[in-house]
Amino acid sequence: MCGIVGIVGHTPVAPLIVDALKRLEYRGYDSAGVATIEHGALARRRAEGKLVNLEKRLAEEPLGGLIGIGHTRWATHGVPNETNAHPHFADDVAIVHNGIIENFAELRDELSSVGFVFTSQTDTEVVAHLIARELRGGASPQEAAYRSLQRLRGAFALAIMFRGDEDLIVGARNGPPLAVGHGEGEMYLGSDAIALAPFTDSITYLEDGDWVVVRREGMQIFDMDAKPVSRMRQQSVGTSFLVDKGNHRHFMEKEIHEQPEVISHTLANYLDFAAGRVGGFDLPFDFAAIERLAISACGTAYLAGLVGKYWLERYARLPVDIDIASEFRYREMPLPKASAALFISQSGETADTLASLRYCRGEGVPISAIVNVRESTIARESDGVFPTLAGPEIGVASTKAFTCQLSVLAALALKAAKARGVLSAEREQELVRQLSEAPRYAAQALKLSERIETVARELSHVRHVLYLGRDTSYPLALEGALKLKEISYIHAEGYAAGELKHGPIALIDEQMPVIVIAPHDRIFEKTVSNMQEVAARGGRIILITDRQGAEKATVKTLETIVMPDVPEFVAPIVYALPVQMLAYHTAVIMGTDVDQPRNLAKSVTVE
């Protein structure tokens, strides 16, 4: 999603802003821009596409000025071109915006009818004109911003700069995150601590409804009634992180390879390996006292939740309702008293997941969240937080966050099973031991990278792919299809293997690769039958299985990827890796933008 940076500094800010924007590239964007006040006038450079294009513009026509705002835009209203790129100007106002102004059409009509002329198709420009109208009416910049904010509906984060006051940026937050960075005689605004990491690790996060006046010597936060409010200043953990691919070609590759380590960190946070016990959950409810758990999330995080449903129901005998957050938030699901809600999000800022959380808050059920960004809104609004220790995930396609979410869910299933009296001490010890081996199995799976690259060559020539799996391999089939389509742009669909004959089998012909995820488990034979149905119709099977599965699959396959033998409980964590590598290598062979695939954003803060 869009990224925002603002600096009230004492050296030329344009290059600093571009550097900070680079750290926000991972969020996904399709144009970028920076504005400063140079020799008393608003000046800007904007460019369609990646930041290198903006850097080229700045090299041709440098931008001076000690105060500035910058932006990476992920288009919502209006195509991604230079005209729609931020910052937007109106009279003496420059503005950058993340989110959606829902009543922009109504505001634009109102402003157009009194002579304001719009130069872009964006919803953002209405905010600039609203503020400009207040300034024309004699309001101070601060008043003009505040009054205009009261007219806006929707989810937004804003940074606003005013010609005539070179010591002022006004920021506002209602939805997407915005953080103030504290420096020495210099202050910053940014979408997250990662953007501000080169400047400061001292951060204050705005809360929803807050707006802030930022000057070189400090800042003041106000609420929507314009009353000063105080928000905690904290040391950011983002500073220790460098945006660095190491020896890897892409962040995604690096993040895939980090998995043995981050899975082990995450598991160690919830399990006592030495004692063979589960522990360490800051639970806001008692698993023994609830009858249902509602899980809600988006995309890959939702698919982690789907695996979690299988685990919680099987091992803890706890019924789980799982929903895609964008559906859950509006479907007015009744939540029984004896229930709890769990949200899963890497970024902790996904608008639909956050809205679902707030719905559950309204229903009065205890709320917990699995998040990777601990300072995120979802983490802050939850009663209990179960962090994934994946570290910053930069590749737009989620990899290590997914396996860390699975690791937390596996430990949580054991915690629930224990609390509900359905897990003996011996079984607990056995399952904890199995989980403790997941990082080692993941490291073994990584060794299959070259083999998988060979298989990816086959995929790089096709237009459509099917993924099949049963039980916990079914969510992995969905994840495989999602990963492949998002980074290689090949059309892919995942199905429960048993569902094939109810429709999708019509798609099978000699051209169709069918990727079957099937460890040798208690339903392996059933999946073999489904593979036979595919083979009988000429489908080209790529089987991901283990040694036993490879021996017992009585079907001719195009390729078989033989995974290490892993216990059934940890299989989803380990089998996620070949699925990710297959998508990764296919995308690399096809030459797509692996880390920032087209049209996608890392942190989806709009509906």
Ligand code: F6R
């Ligand atoms: C896919 C992917 C997305 C995210 C989804 C939720 O690779 O990354 O599907 O999983 O946008 O994002 P978070 O987890 O930040 O809520």
